[in-house]
Amino acid sequence: MSVFNLEALLALLGLFVLLLEAFVPSVSSKALAGICVAGVAGVLVLLVTVAGGQEALPAFVGAYHQLDSLAMFYKAFALVITFFVLWLTLEASPYLNKFSLDGKLGEMFSLPLFVCVGMMWMASAKDLVTVFVSLELVTVSFYVLVAYTRKSALALEAGVKYLILGALSTGVLVFGVAWVYGATGSLSFEGITNAVQGGEVNKTALLFGVSFLLAGLGFKVAAVPFQMWVPDVYQGASTPTTVFLSVGSKAAGFVVLTRVIEALTVSGSMVREEVITVLSIAGAVTVVVGSLPALFQTNVKRLLAYSSISHAGFLLLALAARDSVRVDLSPGGTVAFYLATYLPMTVLGFAALIQMRLNGRGEELDDFKGLAQKSPSLALLVTLAFASLAGLPLTAGFFGKMWVILGLVDQQLWFALACAVIGAAAGFYYYFRVILAMFTPEESTEPFRMGVLARAVCMVLGLTIAVLGVYPKPLQTLLAKVPAAGTSASGH
């Protein structure tokens, strides 16, 4: 038993749940969710305990699969977010199953497992073929997940939009891969690294391919100018799926982007300057384009969608600051840290939206009015989550944003720095608008109920945000092992 078998194990569990739902119609949503949650938790335990490292791999996959610390981190990340998504699906099932065709949510429990498998394989990918196949496993599963609650007109609309733009990004990505292969003669990250260092590459062809490749990946992580699908899809999809897209899909896109960028910007690379320029401009514009519409949003789910674009911009900027060494974290490490803090606050924010729906409220800003009177504990936790998303000091979100900004100062990317500061300042405005709404008194006698499990999980998430905000050292130490650009792929 090695780490290499875990994905297969999880895929088998996914198939089992899919067939169980089809052949035993009497099985309840709770039982299905229980099996999946237990399976994901079990695999997470195995990931930490069983033998890891490159020697755990069978010889024949050594060329396609790697188990470095970055891969291990993103595997654990994929499992954790899948765990929370399954819990959110169960939590939201009382209202979600009204929108599915047969009043059940069978595939909404098995499909996240396949998405998780795709994300785990992607974390280990060593070449663009593996990246492509695992990325498509994730994307095609998401097509179904987004459109699954199809009795809701918005979900179906979101599903079609995601389908068309997702398929478009796939076409662009493969076209880019073809040209990168044509220019460098290799599909593996190692081969591409060597080729761009060697200098015997047609630079025009390479840049042509790289721009399509980055555009394809830009779709997946919602970078400008490929972000237009995000607000509609996030708003229309069921809330657990939105969380999965916002955290899981973004993390999957960024692990690939981290590896691609590292291969292309290795020291001595012929396209290093161009790639860094594109990244910093795309990141800076993404931060602003995500932040400005969020200022005027009254629908909180849509507001979180725009804010998610802005976070993607910050992550791109973290990758653009190539040589920043201020916090012992490589650019890839900073991205991983940012995503690790982004997970609890996003899950908590959306979990609150689900609790609102369960209590017969909507997702508009006005629906948040009076929440502090009805449920002081939830209001407090949501305040923590939104303050952290804004990047308030002493919350988890602060360090990620601060390190990105410090990295930009180090690299003297002034345009990007200005945009990042504008985006962060706008963030304070639109997140605190929601917090303000919660603490606005409202005359209403309806009670606000919350289950024991929901209360407990929200508490844990809130605690994580607070602890990481005060004491980020353990996570930082864990990620300090992530090697910097050039050292992982070519080993010099």
Added chain:
Amino acid sequence: MITLNHYLFVSGALFALGLAGVVVRRNIIIIFMCLEMMLSAANLALVGFSRFRVTDGLPDYAAQSLVFFTITVAAAEVAVGLAVIVALYRTRQSVEVDTITRMQG
């Protein structure tokens, strides 16, 4: 004599045609066909590059293996995609993109 440039030109033309179709056409089924055309363009480029990178008299097969994966994935995408489009047609009685504009802003 057909050279690599001929293949790349046809591939680029197919890709541009597909992209133009996605942007211009309003029928979702046609848009989907155009998307498949873009994938075929990428496949053609991959096979072309692979065939003309000869070592020891044999082409480099790495890229051609990617083509098989692309074809498989495209089939899966069509299966899911058409199902979603059928679901849309059942509720709206139309597959025009102009009917899916409820969310804006």
